[in-house]
Amino acid sequence: MERSGYKSEIPIFEFHGGIHPEEHKLESNQTPIQEMTIPKQLVINLKGQAGNRSIPVVNVGDKVLKGQVIAESDGIFSTFQHAPTSGIVVAIEKRPIAHPSGLDDLCVVIETDGKDQWIELFPKKNILELERAEMLAHICESGIVGLGGASFPTHIKLKRESGIDTLIINAAECEPYITCDDRLLQERATDVLKGAQIISHLYDDIKIIVGVEDNKPNAIDALVDARKQLEMDTVKIAVVPTKYPSGGEKQLIQLLTGKEVPHGGLPADLGLVMHNVATCVAIYEAFEFGKPLISRVVTLTGEACKKPGNYEVPFGTPVEHLMSFCNATNPGVLVMGGPMMGFELPNHKVGIVKATNCIIMAAPKELKHDHIALPCIRCGACMDACPASLLPQQLYWHAKADEFEKAEEYDLFDCIECGACAYVCPSDIPLVQYYRYAKSTIRNQKVEKTKADKARLRHEARQERLERVKREKAEKHRKAAEARRKAAEAAGEDDAKKAAVAAALARVKAKKAQQDDSETDNKANDQKDTDA
Amino acid sequence: MSLISSPFAKKPTSVTELMLWVVFATLPGLFALVYFFGFGVIINLILACTTALGTEALILKVRQRPVLPILFDGSAFVTAWLLALALPPLLPWWMTVVGVAFATVFAKHVYGGLGNNLFNPAMVGYVLLLISFPLEMTSWLPPAELAQNPVGFIDALSYIFTGTSMGGEPITAARLGVDGFTMATPLDHVKTELAQGYRLAEIETHAVISGLSGSGWQWVNIGFLAGGLFLMFRKVIGWQIPAGVLLGMVTMSFVLFAGNSDHFLSPSFHLFAGATMLGAFFIATDPVTASTTPKGRWIFGLGIGVITVIIRTFGGYPDAIAFAVLLMNMTVPMLDYYTKPKVYGHKVKRQQGDTDAH
Ligand code: SF4
Ligand code: SF4
Numbered sequence: 001m002e003r004s005g006y007k008s009e010i011p012i013f014e015f016h017g018g019i020h021p022e023e024h025k026l027e028s029n030q031t032p033i034q035e036m037t038i039p040k041q042l043v044i045n046l047k048g049q050a051g052n053r054s055i056p057v058v059n060v061g062d063k064v065l066k067g068q069v070i071a072e073s074d075g076i077f078s079t080f081q082h083a084p085t086s087g088i089v090v091a092i093e094k095r096p097i098a099h100p101s102g103l104d105d106l107c108v109v110i111e112t113d114g115k116d117q118w119i120e121l122f123p124k125k126n127i128l129e130l131e132r133a134e135m136l137a138h139i140c141e142s143g144i145v146g147l148g149g150a151s152f153p154t155h156i157k158l159k160r161e162s163g164i165d166t167l168i169i170n171a172a173e174c175e176p177y178i179t180c181d182d183r184l185l186q187e188r189a190t191d192v193l194k195g196a197q198i199i200s201h202l203y204d205d206i207k208i209i210v211g212v213e214d215n216k217p218n219a220i221d222a223l224v225d226a227r228k229q230l231e232m233d234t235v236k237i238a239v240v241p242t243k244y245p246s247g248g249e250k251q252l253i254q255l256l257t258g259k260e261v262p263h264g265g266l267p268a269d270l271g272l273v274m275h276n277v278a279t280c281v282a283i284y285e286a287f288e289f290g291k292p293l294i295s296r297v298v299t300l301t302g303e304a305c306k307k308p309g310n311y312e313v314p315f316g317t318p319v320e321h322l323m324s325f326c327n328a329t330n331p332g333v334l335v336m337g338g339p340m341m342g343f344e345l346p347n348h349k350v351g352i353v354k355a356t357n358c359i360i361m362a363a364p365k366e367l368k369h370d371h372i373a374l375p376c377i378r379c380g381a382c383m384d385a386c387p388a389s390l391l392p393q394q395l396y397w398h399a400k401a402d403e404f405e406k407a408e409e410y411d412l413f414d415c416i417e418c419g420a421c422a423y424v425c426p427s428d429i430p431l432v433q434y435y436r437y438a439k440s441t442i443r444n445q446k447v448e449k450t451k452a453d454k455a456r457l458r459h460e461a462r463q464e465r466l467e468r469v470k471r472e473k474a475e476k477h478r479k480a481a482e483a484r485r486k487a488a489e490a491a492g493e494d495d496a497k498k499a500a501v502a503a504a505l506a507r508v509k510a511k512k513a514q515q516d517d518s519e520t521d522n523k524a525n526d527q528k529d530t531d532a
Numbered sequence: 533m534s535l536i537s538s539p540f541a542k543k544p545t546s547v548t549e550l551m552l553w554v555v556f557a558t559l560p561g562l563f564a565l566v567y568f569f570g571f572g573v574i575i576n577l578i579l580a581c582t583t584a585l586g587t588e589a590l591i592l593k594v595r596q597r598p599v600l601p602i603l604f605d606g607s608a609f610v611t612a613w614l615l616a617l618a619l620p621p622l623l624p625w626w627m628t629v630v631g632v633a634f635a636t637v638f639a640k641h642v643y644g645g646l647g648n649n650l651f652n653p654a655m656v657g658y659v660l661l662l663i664s665f666p667l668e669m670t671s672w673l674p675p676a677e678l679a680q681n682p683v684g685f686i687d688a689l690s691y692i693f694t695g696t697s698m699g700g701e702p703i704t705a706a707r708l709g710v711d712g713f714t715m716a717t718p719l720d721h722v723k724t725e726l727a728q729g730y731r732l733a734e735i736e737t738h739a740v741i742s743g744l745s746g747s748g749w750q751w752v753n754i755g756f757l758a759g760g761l762f763l764m765f766r767k768v769i770g771w772q773i774p775a776g777v778l779l780g781m782v783t784m785s786f787v788l789f790a791g792n793s794d795h796f797l798s799p800s801f802h803l804f805a806g807a808t809m810l811g812a813f814f815i816a817t818d819p820v821t822a823s824t825t826p827k828g829r830w831i832f833g834l835g836i837g838v839i840t841v842i843i844r845t846f847g848g849y850p851d852a853i854a855f856a857v858l859l860m861n862m863t864v865p866m867l868d869y870y871t872k873p874k875v876y877g878h879k880v881k882r883q884q885g886d887t888d889a890h
Contacts, residue, residue, distance in 0.1 A: 015878070021541045100537075107842060250876060263877035339540040360540075367540035372598075374547050374605050375647030379819040380770065381545075383826075388876040393824055394868070411875045419539030426547045427647075433537050 001025060001203040001242075004217035006224070008239040010209065013258035015251045017387045018243040018421045021176050021340065028301040029179035031309045033187060036298075037325060038085050042110045042316030044070065045097045049145040050152045051077035054402075056108055062089045065119040067292050070108050073140055078142040079153045084294040084314030087112040098319070098350040099335055100343040107351065110316065121290035127201050132161065135202060142286035143354075145295040148276035149337060150445060154283070157275075160268050164203050168256060168274040169196050171212040171219065172240055173340025174247035178358040180297040183276045185212070185219035188281060189226035193235065195280030198287050199273075208235045211252045244340060245418045249274055251387050263414065279356075298322075298356055303363035304331035316351035322359055323348060332364030335504040339353035340419045341368055349365040374427040380420035382431060388414050392421035396431050399438035404445070407438050415439075480510030535759030550768055551606030554814065555613055557763045561755035561810060562617065568675040568748035571685040575692050576628055577613060583632040584612030585867040591641045605759035607646045608636055614814055615654040618807055618854070619661075621673050621684070622691045624702060627665055630658040651861045652821045662849065670850060670851030672709060672717045675748030681705055710758070718749055718849035719806045722797060731794050750804040760813025769817040772826055776833015777840075778803065784841040800840060821861045827871035828864070835860040 001023050045463040047053040052073035058064060064083040096102070124130065124138055140155040148170055169192065173181040185192060192210075199419040200206045212220055220239060227235050240246050240255045250261050252274070260268050266273055275283075278296060285291040294314060301308040306327040313322065319334065335342040336356055345359075352359075360367065382392035391410055398406040415435050422431040487502040565573045588608035592599045606705045612632045620629060637658030638764060643649040683706050689698045696702055725735045763769045781802050788796035802808065807815075816822060816836050823832040836856040843852030 019543070021543070254876075260877045263875070265877070320542075321627060333540065335538075335540060337538075339538070341538050342540070362540075369542050371546070372601055374602070375645060377547060377607070377647050377819050378822075378824045379550070380824050383824065383873075384770075389873045390875055391825065391872060410872070411878070414875050414877060417538075419541075423539050423541060424543050424545070426545045426550055427541070428546070430537065432539065436537075502846065 004214045004220045009236045015254040016389045017385045028308045033310045036311040036313040039321035043049040044108045044316035048353040067119040082292040096347040102346045123290040147278035165271040169210040172247035174244045180299045189222035192280045195284035275509040299358040302361040304328040304361040320348040328361035333362045335360040371428040373429045381424040385420040386426045399434040410527045547605045551610045553768045557759035564752040564755040570683045572688040576616040578633045580612035580616035584608040587636040611653045631661040658854045742853045753804040753809040756809035772829035773833040774812045777837040780834035780837020789868045806851035807853045823867040825871040828867040
């Protein structure tokens with residue numbers, strides 16, 4: 001593929017490993033972005049972002065307008081969701097969703113009316129007058145999440161202010177096949193930069209760097225033009241060599257700064273915040289036009305796709321609608337995301353979510369290879385390819401043997417599941433699957449362990465309480481006996497009869513008191529048990 | 533576990549392909565061997581490979597594994613191929629068969645097959661033969677230009693299968709040099725002569741020691757060096773192990789040589805003598821039994837180089853690559869453990885403020 005000759009404006013560092021898979025970008029990046037037709041039904045997953053499920057605020061039967069809020073943030077870790085077009089809510093129920101788990105989840109189903117009628121929008125062009133909190137709230141209410149693939153709620157990513165000195169715009173779309181960011185830059189580089197400018201208002205003083213791979217020459221030219229046009233001279237364009245996974249957050253940071261995000265830390269620990277180009281456009285539109293995030297550019301490609309290209313697709317559009325639009329009658333595999341990190345969609349009815357950057361409608365032989373896995377020959381090709389500098393062969397060895405502690409010792413959790421190792425493995429071992437399996441098993445074990453720990457603690461507490469009750473009982477007995485003895489003494493020996501009566505009375509009293517006590521005690525304790 | 537999961541893309545390099553490259557890269561060295569030592573080399577190769585494939589197939593059947601796919605991974609073939617290249621040209625046929633069969637069954641499958649063995653199978657077979665049949669294993673033919681009775685293909689066949697030539701001549705006849713002495717390899721020759729009390733300068737006048745490292749041998753080594761560099765270039769093997777072996781060898785022999793050049797062979801002699809290049813590029817680099825980390829590979833190679841020179845100089849066997857490789861095989865689990873590369877994000881403290889990423 002053509003490489004841009006544009007010289008990077010900042011020095012570029014290296015990251016370990018990486019691979020050069022066939023790019024397959026030309027299939028889809030030659031035509032302008034087009035509007036996707038609106039399907040009869042939209043299936044909008046309420047957990048369409050990383051984090052928690054949004055809370056629906058419409059009911060079945062409600063008429064909704066385009067851009068109307070249909071679900072709100074749970075207040076902690078989610079965003080708003082909006083109707084992508086006008087229509088009627090016909091169901092709020094569990095449906096299959098676009099997720100590797102293949103599980104069902106709560107969705108709002110909208111029967112579209114074809115009128116595509118907007119709700120009234122409220123732009124916020126007066127950015128300089130806005131408080132930081134207001135800006136973040138607006139981003140959240142516009143339903144904006146990271147559109148690079150992880151769909152982390154953007155307002156949360158932007159929350160930290162102190163110590164941030166660099167904003168990196170991630171335009172290093174490194175997965176094969178995917179070209180949505182490339183096209184977006186070619187056609188709307190000014191909007192991308194305007195979005196970046198809005199983000200920069202959230203910080204006191206921040207540099208902007210755009211990191212872009214050199215296999216996007218037109219995008220780079222468009223960026224240079226846009227920068228000139230907007231007079232944003234301080235924006236630096238960093239051109240990185242084409243290598244997978246340059247677009248990985250950690251790898252791009254290493255390429256542009258030479259620094260590594262500390263283990264268990266965040267880019268913010270290095271003073272960095274990173275956003276994807278599409279996210280920038282979404283932010284720009286949210287402020288400039290008051291437009292919530294209701295659609296995104298999706299690359300439709302693959303050999304089975306007869307109209308490859310990039311399309312502005314409303315969220316919730318069922319994949320089968322896209323397939324029939326592209327005359328993809330019988331794809332071999334249907335992948336959401338790229339071939340390196342995407343997953344196979346088990347169900348064609350699932351709706352597009354905010355994370356859907358690409359749908360590959362592959363011909364039967366295009367992405368499937370039927371080699372059987374041979375034993376690992378410890379050739380180390382995987383190690384040489386691993387951008388995290390792990391030892392994939394050892395991780396595999398231990399994961400396969402269910403030696404999860406050993407796998408953790410080899411830093412299993414630093415694996416970013418990029419698939420570079422499996423790509424190069426001459427033995428065709430599906431390495432990433434082993435890592436996912438090991439990770440999920442370890443996570444489950446940890447959950448089980450906390451559960452067991454809790455149960456143990458509860459058991460111990462209960463045991464102790466029973467002991468205490470016993471001790472208290474004994475103490476009461478002792479006191480009662482004491483009282484009897486005292487009564488007897490007080491009565492004197494000549495009045496033995498009287499004393500005997502007094503003693504009997506005291507005994508009865510003590511017993512009653514004790515019974516009452518332990519009853520209330522037990523009740524209280526039982527209550528505590530159920531609470532716990 | 534579902535087999536269809538990312539990555540969906542795959543680099544089309546297979547184990548079989550890697551093995552084929554290895555075999556291909558031995559060709560220059562093989563031609564040199566055949567040129568100088570006759571067709572016995574080819575017959576050994578055919579014998580060894582047939583035995584390996586037969587044994588492998590049998591064992592896979594017994595272990596109830598799919599025979600064909602594993603047979604075609606080429607690993608058994610390559611083991612036999614490399615072992616055969618290290619054998620003397622007229623070794624009796626059954627010794628070759630025993631060595632290869634032993635290597636396949638015991639050095640490989642007893643450990644669980646490809647990928648699970650601790651020791652380099654070819655070298656296990658080689659050492660078994662060396663210990664069991666020291667005489668046959670160290671009896672080489674004279675190189676072509678020194679041979680009194682050059683051995684043709686038919687005679688080679690006859691020697692290998694019957695012990696005598698077609699004309700009924702005993703094998704010792706084939707081993708005579710022009711001067712009427714039985715030929716040994718240059719390393720062997722130097723060793724016995726030194727033991728006799730000769731000084732190196734005197735030994736070096738002998739015909740068999742001519743050239744860089746003995747007549748014919750430097751060409752064999754240059755052949756394997758060329759093939760090895762090709763493998764390195766094709767990224768079939770990493771560069772750390774061969775570099776380590778050669779560096780270890782040069783360093784160790786230089787220390788000795790600088791101390792007493794009358795008694796110890798020069799580094800250049802070691803480099804181009806015996807199985808040096810075959811060992812450095814083709815044998816020590818067996819991925820399964822070598823260290824797998826970059827640093828570990830360095831140490832692994834260095835160890836082999838140093839040990840080889842030590843055994844060649846002070847040990848009982850003239851060439852010593854096989855022992856050195858097996859010895860270093862034993863250190864691999866430890867090497868791997870202590871040479872883990874620094875994982876991304878774990879070296880941050882050290883690197884902070886550091887502008888150079890690597
Ligand atoms: S690339 Fe495959 S065969 Fe080679 S060491 Fe890694 S897992 Fe093993
Ligand atoms: S998937 Fe994990 S182990 Fe494999 S190359 Fe990527 S980061 Fe390394």
